[in-house]
Amino acid sequence: MDYLVIKENDLFMLSEPNGDLTEGHAYGLGLYAKDTRFLSKWELKINGEKPILLSSDGSDNRVSQVLLTNPHMEQDGELILWRESIQIKRERFIYDDVLYETVTLKNYYPKPVSFNISLSFDADFKDMFIVRGFQTGKTGSIINRVYDETAFKVEYAGADDIKRTTNVSWDRKPDEVTEEGGLTYRFHLSHSQEESITFKVQGTAGEESGGAVLDAKTALANLTASYEHWAETTASVKTDLPALQKLVDRGLGDLRVLMTDIGYGSFPVAGLPWFGVPFGRDSLIAALQMLAFNPEVAKGTIRTMASTQGTNVDPWRDEQPGKIMHEIRFGELANTNQIPFTPYYGTIDATPLYLILITEYIKWTGDLALAEELMDSIQKALDWIDSYGDRDGDLFVEYHQESSKGIANQGWKDSGDSIVHRNGDYAETPIALSEVQGYVYQAKTGIASIFDALGEGGHAGKLRGEAAELKSRFEKEFWMEDQQFYAIALDQHKKQVGTITSNPGHVLFSGMLEKDRADAVADMLVSDKMFSGYGIRTMGEEEAGYNPMSYHDGSVWPHDNSMILLGMSKLAQHEQAAKVMNGLIKAADHFEYERLPELFCGYSSSLGKAVKYPVACSPQAWAAGTPLVFIQSMLGLFPDSLQKKISLSPTLAVGMNELEVSGIRIGEGKLSVKLLREDGRTEVRVIENTTGFTVACDQMGVLHE
Numbered sequence: 001m002d003y004l005v006i007k008e009n010d011l012f013m014l015s016e017p018n019g020d021l022t023e024g025h026a027y028g029l030g031l032y033a034k035d036t037r038f039l040s041k042w043e044l045k046i047n048g049e050k051p052i053l054l055s056s057d058g059s060d061n062r063v064s065q066v067l068l069t070n071p072h073m074e075q076d077g078e079l080i081l082w083r084e085s086i087q088i089k090r091e092r093f094i095y096d097d098v099l100y101e102t103v104t105l106k107n108y109y110p111k112p113v114s115f116n117i118s119l120s121f122d123a124d125f126k127d128m129f130i131v132r133g134f135q136t137g138k139t140g141s142i143i144n145r146v147y148d149e150t151a152f153k154v155e156y157a158g159a160d161d162i163k164r165t166t167n168v169s170w171d172r173k174p175d176e177v178t179e180e181g182g183l184t185y186r187f188h189l190s191h192s193q194e195e196s197i198t199f200k201v202q203g204t205a206g207e208e209s210g211g212a213v214l215d216a217k218t219a220l221a222n223l224t225a226s227y228e229h230w231a232e233t234t235a236s237v238k239t240d241l242p243a244l245q246k247l248v249d250r251g252l253g254d255l256r257v258l259m260t261d262i263g264y265g266s267f268p269v270a271g272l273p274w275f276g277v278p279f280g281r282d283s284l285i286a287a288l289q290m291l292a293f294n295p296e297v298a299k300g301t302i303r304t305m306a307s308t309q310g311t312n313v314d315p316w317r318d319e320q321p322g323k324i325m326h327e328i329r330f331g332e333l334a335n336t337n338q339i340p341f342t343p344y345y346g347t348i349d350a351t352p353l354y355l356i357l358i359t360e361y362i363k364w365t366g367d368l369a370l371a372e373e374l375m376d377s378i379q380k381a382l383d384w385i386d387s388y389g390d391r392d393g394d395l396f397v398e399y400h401q402e403s404s405k406g407i408a409n410q411g412w413k414d415s416g417d418s419i420v421h422r423n424g425d426y427a428e429t430p431i432a433l434s435e436v437q438g439y440v441y442q443a444k445t446g447i448a449s450i451f452d453a454l455g456e457g458g459h460a461g462k463l464r465g466e467a468a469e470l471k472s473r474f475e476k477e478f479w480m481e482d483q484q485f486y487a488i489a490l491d492q493h494k495k496q497v498g499t500i501t502s503n504p505g506h507v508l509f510s511g512m513l514e515k516d517r518a519d520a521v522a523d524m525l526v527s528d529k530m531f532s533g534y535g536i537r538t539m540g541e542e543e544a545g546y547n548p549m550s551y552h553d554g555s556v557w558p559h560d561n562s563m564i565l566l567g568m569s570k571l572a573q574h575e576q577a578a579k580v581m582n583g584l585i586k587a588a589d590h591f592e593y594e595r596l597p598e599l600f601c602g603y604s605s606s607l608g609k610a611v612k613y614p615v616a617c618s619p620q621a622w623a624a625g626t627p628l629v630f631i632q633s634m635l636g637l638f639p640d641s642l643q644k645k646i647s648l649s650p651t652l653a654v655g656m657n658e659l660e661v662s663g664i665r666i667g668e669g670k671l672s673v674k675l676l677r678e679d680g681r682t683e684v685r686v687i688e689n690t691t692g693f694t695v696a697c698d699q700m701g702v703l704h705e
Helices: 216-232 242-257 280-289 295-307 350-365 368-373 375-389 434-453 457-478 503-510 515-525 558-570 574-588 626-635
Strands: 004-008 011-015 030-033 036-039 041-046 052-057 064-069 073-075 078-081 086-095 098-107 113-122 141-147 151-157 163-170 182-189 194-205 236-239 645-648 658-666 669-678 681-689 694-697 701-704
Touching (some): 011 086, 036 163, 098 216, 280 295, 350 658, 434 457, 434 503, 558 626, 626 658, 694 701
Parallel strands (some): 681 701
Antiparallel strands (some): 011 030, 151 163
């Protein structure tokens, strides 16, 4: 990556690989919280010169580490500092909304040396949307700057009447302080001697006091303890396939980094660096991917989404009663209503996905109390689907942008060129997407099962009837007989948008498709047209809109593949699922930190490497969750705590002979299982089962309890 990023809860820092924040950088470097840049400049120099970067490592999700050294320094033929004499180590972490950075200097020159280290700081409090160049608008101004030997402080009066403050403090008195926010330290180090300075940065907004700041050692110990708790409460994986093991470990680590709590429980924000905020679709799908590992994340996500559910008809924000948000922002432009993200509701799929996550969470946990707690919210979401979602009463849920600063295409493929006819014309709204109809079917049938469990059989029957009617209509209007595949969408004239895309693959998970057509969909998705060798493309080769370099028209999105995998696994389409997983596992070898990025280009694997997309988020929540879906898919695990059933349909990826998953929470207990490849069959050993439910295994495996 061309940047180094670190995050904890609501605070994250995006810097150059050398650890600096330089003003005017294309990536908008800075320390951010609540869509505000609290630190815009942070530069380190030795004897007034920029150090040489040796190593930049962000692989440890808790602490990032940068190693630097000095260039050769002479003046008028006199040696000032021999090259590579001083090791400069920058270690950085975040805890309790405070950035900690320790700079350690060590002398490797054989004799004592003297040198200066200087640091300069600044804060501009720019809104994230301004930093990224998306918006301009009325903003506030800096009202106070204080520089002294103990701290650097900047205060800002926002146009939203919120006072924001940045405080930088240090544990070693500087030898010089400048009025521009610069510090200079003079060091005299003998051979092998090292000394350190620790800096703390805290940003506050409004009534926040900031509170007492812990010392770095205590803060790091607390941060480490929180990671240990995460590991203890999350299912673990052991496999004999190293590439998969690395992917799963990285995915779990990245998801921990992306966890945030705005008052309703932990949930994953969408991704870094630009989407470290609650997202309806992204957060819901990432929580769905995590159900086999940590269902509490789903609970926090559900409650967070319920807290911002739409209540009014507000075209500026594309809001309607019962609708689940797309994205919420907390910066100055949002607070002054210059952008509609407070929250913004321009998403057609978040509302049915919300109901799906509730259903799947309860199937895993049996937590009907959550359904009772949220029954009013559930009913409002169902009402939104039938009224505002279905704009013309044809049973299909469609989207149309109302807000002047909103999003035109409101499915997960939300770029302007993503819904395109086979002749190259862009579809016009209102648009009904294929996967959204599957989500609605799955939402209604799933909520019906909850109503049954709560003794509301009448409501359950009504929902199942509506779902059956939708299924019949979907088959009639979306199926393309000549292609043996489904259209991506219906346009404003109810004409099929017939381009071959990955979208219908999401419908596999819904249970809405008959077997022959579900098989046809799966076969198309792993055909040469759609499958690059590294994953399922968003759009098929030779389609009019196909472009392997595009955002949504031929690229490969890991999360898109994961949603398809859930369906393939649920339908026991093992051969197709294995092909997809193997491709993505191979692709991960070509990306930094053994991490699947948000997306990558859709070029064929015959090139010999997976091609990076230039501005993909990394880490990104639903990409991080994709390897977790691999594990669930290999187990073929789709429990139903309401029916007290656990069934497995096991398979192992190519090159694997062993998979052990421990601490899967189902109902009120835990399940731990081990898969072993034996004579072409998959043997399943139940190591632990405290759920009280019987474990069943289909013909793909041999069960040993």
